Amino acid sequence: MxxxxxxxxxxxxxxxxxxxxxxxxxxxxxxxxxxxxxxxxxxxxxxxxxxxxxxxxxxxxxxxxxxxxxxxxxxxxxxxxxxxxxxxxxxxxxxxxxxxxxxxxxxxxxxxxxxxxxxxxxxxxxxxxxxxxxxxxxxxxxxxxxxxxxxxxxxxxxxxLPPPVWVGEAGESIEDLARRVRQLMLRIGEEASGRTPHARAAARLHEARRLDHDIVGVDAALRQAEDSLRLNPRVREGLLYRIVLRTGLDTLEICTVVLRVLARTLTDLAKEREPEPLFREETGAVLEQLLSEIADAVVSFAVLVTTHVSVSAESAEARLTAELRQAGTTRDKLAALLLEDVREDAEQWQLRGAVLTEVNRILDEMDTEHRSRRLLEELDRCATEQRERMPWLASLRERRRLLRRKWLGRLRRNRATGGRRSS
Incomplete structure (x- = not known):
């Protein structure tokens, strides 16, 4: 043996x-x-x-x-x-x-x-x-x-021997960051739906602050991926990949900042209302549901950012759109319940309104239309900077584009002429 x-x-x-x-x-x-x-x-x-x-x-x-x-x-x-x-x-x-x-x-x-x-x-x-x-x-x-x-x-x-392209590693780090954000958001939602001691809310605030260290690591991986895409003969659309990943990380970073502010708001609210629950039972349940839906949308957003195949990207965008639409419906329900709570008890109305404001900010940042506009703006900015930095290269590309268009037009005319002669 x-x-x-x-x-x-x-x-x-x-x-x-x-x-x-x-x-x-x-x-x-x-x-x-x-x-x-x-x-x-x-x-x-x-x-x-x-x-x-x-x-x-x-x-x-x-x-x-x-x-x-x-x-x-x-x-x-x-x-x-x-x-x-x-x-x-x-x-x-x-x-x-x-x-x-x-x-x-x-x-x-x-x-x-x-x-x-x-x-x-x-x-x-x-x-x-x-x-x-x-x-x-x-x-x-x-x-x-x-x-x-x-x-x-x-x-x-x-x-x-071109070095490897580190896009995959950067994508994995972005998705890992999104999953950590999701787990923290789920815990915050579970605790916000019941009686939350001030110490526990403060612990969640410290966890949200520690996400900044994770973002630093993801940013380092992304910088390496961006360098591996530049001047690499194996990559055709390196600029597009860089912009997609960078804007995606920027959006996740904004979401983590808003999540930290949300944790700060809930911590202050727990301190003010202790030992009472943060919200009414119905309001707390809807808030937990909303944060759960937003947490799933964060992961779907990360998958969309790191997906490069067109079919998979379309399905990921459709899934993200559906999740954001559902979260928007739940957000409207939460807004109505918070309004009722304020009418019955006006104490801490600023903190309750801040919760709704911060949730809206996260939803707006992940909105697909907002992301499309951001990508177009970044592409235009990079193209403008490249033309200003290397005008001769932009002129060469424009001349090549005109020659190609002229050559294709001549080819179509020749085909049309050949077709008439044969008939």
């Missing part, structure tokens, strides 16, 4: 996380550094191991193609600038304590002059590394060659 051994837990976790950014980054960086080292071994005139090439490749390779092309150029400039500064110092003064101080000052100044932004310290680091092992100008020029080899290999890895 064959004995099946269970893998250790760290290996199991590593196997499950094989698709995460850190793992992908490690594999791609290792491959780029190894390739750069092998190429530099054959091309570098130096006898010593050409470690500058794999070092540069490690600095250049990033998780996304956009980050490689944008950050890679600045990093290459910083490394090359540092090597050139080290060449000058090695030829003139060599390495002493005072020359090292001058080298650092000069490298930082050169870094600002060549505008490498956040990579200014790498100019000084590269200069110190090269000066520490370089005493002859020929050796320093070999470092320049190795740097260029590492930079070319690092960029080629992401150009020839």
């Amino acid at each position: 064959r004995v099946v051994r269970e893998l250790p837990e760290p290996l199991v976790r590593m196997a499950r996380r094989h698709n995460e950014p850190l793992v992908v980054q490690a594999v791609r960086s290792t491959a780029a550094a190894t390739i750069a080292y092998v190429i530099a071994l054959h091309l570098s005139p130096e006898d010593a191991p050409p470690l500058t090439a794999p070092l540069t490749a490690l600095l250049v390779v990033q998780v996304t193609l956009y980050a490689t092309l944008t950050n890679g150029i600045r990093r290459v400039n910083s490394v090359v600038a540092g090597v050139l500064v080290a060449i000058a110092f090695s030829l003139l003064v060599g390495l002493t304590w005072w020359s090292l101080a001058l080298l650092i000052v000069a490298s930082l100044a050169v870094g600002h002059l060549v505008r490498v932004d956040e990579y200014v310290p790498e100019v000084a680091i590269s200069a110190m590394l090269v000066l520490g092992v370089t005493a002859v100008g020929d050796t320093a020029w070999a470092r320049v060659l190795e740097t260029l080899i590492g930079a070319v290999v690092g960029m080629a890895v992401n150009v020839l």
